[in-house]
Amino acid sequence: MSKIKVESLTKVFGKHPKRALKLLDNEKTKDEILEETGMTVGVNQASFEVKESEIFVIMGLSGSGKSTLVRLLNRLIDPTDGSVWVDGKDLAKVSDQELRTVRREKMSMVFQKFGLFPFRTIQSNVEYGLEVQGVDKKARAEKASESLKLVGLQGYEDKYPDELSGGMQQRVGLARALANDPDILLMDEAFSALDPLIRKDMQDELLDLQESMKKTIVFITHDLDEALRIGDRITIMKDGSIVQIGTPEEILSNPANEYVERFVEDVDRSKVFTAENIMIRPETVNVEKDGPRVALQRMKKAGISSIYVTGQQKQLIGIVDVDDVSQAVKDGLSDLRPLVRKDVPTVDADTPVHDLLDLSSTAPVPIAVTGENRKLKGIVIRSNVLTALSGNEVNSDESIS
């Protein structure tokens, strides 16, 4: 069942939008209209349906009109033409009063730069949507702490937004959106301002939350990887028009035109993984300051039988074995140097995964991945190689050491 139905939605920025509409009907392009009339077509006759409780991703490069499109849905920008049907009402035509009711009860929005109120505490930020509805203080506080709990931020109620990291601020943004218990979540580049590691965490968290919440989510992004990761269906936009709508599979296997194809190529290229993409962060000991006891302790804690040894600048020296180290501890030795074995399997960071396969199957210890000056960047274990080759997406972010 479709939750949102958008019909021929159009936005023209300029003084005489009606004139531009006529030109659009005559199949003129965005550039021609700009030249002829000086008006900018933000969104050009977009039509699509969003099904109940799906994640619908709208993706496009900057200037493609995706942010305008999402703002037409909750009318932060008034459409020039077309309809937005939500539960049998055309939001493009409802009164301000009705629009406010929809915004308060049905649709929440999460913003790229979080859009938090800096002078309010986290608690009071999350309460904002309920506060403008006139919900009483106690019920407000209850709902706010419920939704802060959902995003894992209990205990931060009395902090201010600028005391939190970017990822945490966006969790607050999400909590604020959830506090209203809306049917629809509009997320405008919600994770784009976060660094890659945090972004991936947030994507996972959104997917986890969605499992239980079953909201209808319209998610805007310029990042195809993100779109493929979280989208049930993806819309690709260019110059204000919708180019293709489909499942991730359909988009990848059957691009509608050259433009989509070019996007998809980028994805294929990224699937050619190198050692750097699949390596994980190693446990190491520093030969300059750590002795056998520390090495033994770390191995015990990580549950491994050997540990890489590096120098002060993280340059790779070799590897020590748990048996040798425990013997050294018993003998009361304090230096690791005599125990280090130097014959370790080593590859460069840009070695393709394919070339790692043989090495990983014969090597008795994880393969060391080194960069400049033999600096130890990470290690590769056999299961990483197999996963990468089997085509599952390997997350390169986790491996940064």
Next chain:
Amino acid sequence: MNLFPKIPVGEWVEAFVEWLKNAEAIIGALRAIIGFFAEDVFLAFFVMIPPIVFILALTAIAFLLVRKQKQYGLPILVLVGLLFIENLEYWDDLLITLSLVLTATLISVVIGIPLGVWMAKSNTVQRLVTPVLDFMQTMPAFVYLIPAVAFFGIGIVPGVVASVIFAMPPTVRLTNLGIRQVPTEIIEASEAYGSTPRQKLFKVQLPMAKTTMMAGVNQTIMLALSMVVIAAMIGTDGIGRQVYYAVGRNDIAMGFEAGICLVILAIILDRLTQTINQKTA
């Protein structure tokens, strides 16, 4: 030579001011209201308090403001500065001047903030009001004294009126600026959660603009203070009049004493309002 006779701008304005005098009821009401605040509220209250109590109370307020930062310059400044003015025997004049400044500031804020909000909401209003504000600030302040006297006679009321005209623009401008500077995303957030325009203004825009607006109010206080000497020319009492007398009599000692009192008052008001602004930011 007489091809282009002089345009009688001055005469037109004079005629306009004469015509305005017909609005006697309004002028009378304004005079009553301004006089009430300046003389019956502020001044009457201030003179009731013994100077030493006044000084200690203000010092205590200043101390409370800076208590957390542990920088005690401000309370010391207030204590020493005010005791010095009292010692020079300018206390009564100080109270009159302070009443004038506070009344002018109060009126400026009451008119200026709504006007600034209106300017921020409408580009048309901004286009219309901005040149008027420029005019109010650049016209030599003396010139306002002439119609002020014509309408309100002499004394503290025309002084307040001239001060308001001269001192209000920063409050208006910075209210407008403060609201316009609120990031789009924050405005969108307040709208996307279903705020009414009124909720948006009071719950988001004004709190976001507060620091900038307070900087405007601070400027307004300073400008009002700079008007008190000029207002003395039309018989407004206070420290300004002592300065004005001193100029007339070429009395260096008196001129310096009155002048330094004004400087101290200015610094105290400036630092106090700035500290309050920082504290609430």
